[in-house]
Amino acid sequence: MTAPQNKSFPVSWDQFHRDSRALAWRLMNEEPFDAIVCITRGGLVPAAIIARELGIRVIESVSISSYHDYQKQGELNVVKPICQDIIDLDKNGRILIIDDLVDTGKTGRAVRAMLPNAHFSTVYAKPLARDLVNSFVTEVSQDTWIYFPWDMDVSYAPPIRDGAQD
Numbered sequence: 001m002t003a004p005q006n007k008s009f010p011v012s013w014d015q016f017h018r019d020s021r022a023l024a025w026r027l028m029n030e031e032p033f034d035a036i037v038c039i040t041r042g043g044l045v046p047a048a049i050i051a052r053e054l055g056i057r058v059i060e061s062v063s064i065s066s067y068h069d070y071q072k073q074g075e076l077n078v079v080k081p082i083c084q085d086i087i088d089l090d091k092n093g094r095i096l097i098i099d100d101l102v103d104t105g106k107t108g109r110a111v112r113a114m115l116p117n118a119h120f121s122t123v124y125a126k127p128l129a130r131d132l133v134n135s136f137v138t139e140v141s142q143d144t145w146i147y148f149p150w151d152m153d154v155s156y157a158p159p160i161r162d163g164a165q166d
């Protein structure tokens with residue numbers, strides 16, 4: 001159980017695109033990769049952006065779910081495992097694992113165990129799991145919840161003097 005995540009970090013589509021591109025720039029130093037394994041669902045969007053920037057056309061997914069009740073993490077459930085062809089490719093150490101973020105690190109650790117030689121990258125990282133990833137773009141504090149553009153909608157914001165929250 002981690003501290004309550006009572007700060008918020010909303011991310012727009014523009015910002016997420018820019019941050020994912022920044023990660024692709026960093027990965028230019030680690031190339032070449034034979035394939036991307038994205039951790040769905042959150043890893044799908046950054047994987048698409050990075051695949052485009054680095055010219056990677058082999059994309060596999062591994063589906064892990066553990067946040068069954070909004071911010072509450074429960075038991076880890078591997079909904080779709082990685083196919084054997086990709087596990088075999090890991091021997092060459094040229095697989096890139098992509099996710100949107102690491103928080104406690106529980107999800108990332110499970111995928112790391114499946115592909116021990118892979119390079120693991122996320123767009124955002126919280127301190128508890130920062131050392132688990134080989135590269136990331138932005139660190140946010142452990143008590144912050146990141147809101148991704150696909151989880152948000154445009155809505156009315158009351159004026160600051162009427163008690164708007166930041």
Ligand SMILES: O=P(O)(O)OC[C@H]1O[C@H](OP(=O)(O)OP(=O)(O)O)[C@H](O)[C@@H]1O
Pocket residue numbers: 039040041042043064065066067073099100101102103104105106107108129
């Ligand atoms: O480091 P952890 O504490 O394990 O949390 C990180 C994981 O949590 C989120 O996925 P989630 O389980 O919510 O599923 P989703 O990607 O399908 O939204 C996020 O996309 C990461 O995969």
Ligand SMILES: Nc1nc2[nH]cnc2c(=O)[nH]1
Pocket residue numbers: 067101102103104144145146147148151
């Ligand atoms: N959207 C979102 N999902 C998460 N899963 C674990 N931590 C987070 C977070 O900060 N934001």
Ligand SMILES: [Mg+2]
Pocket residue numbers: 039040041042043064099107
């Ligand atoms: Mg996820």
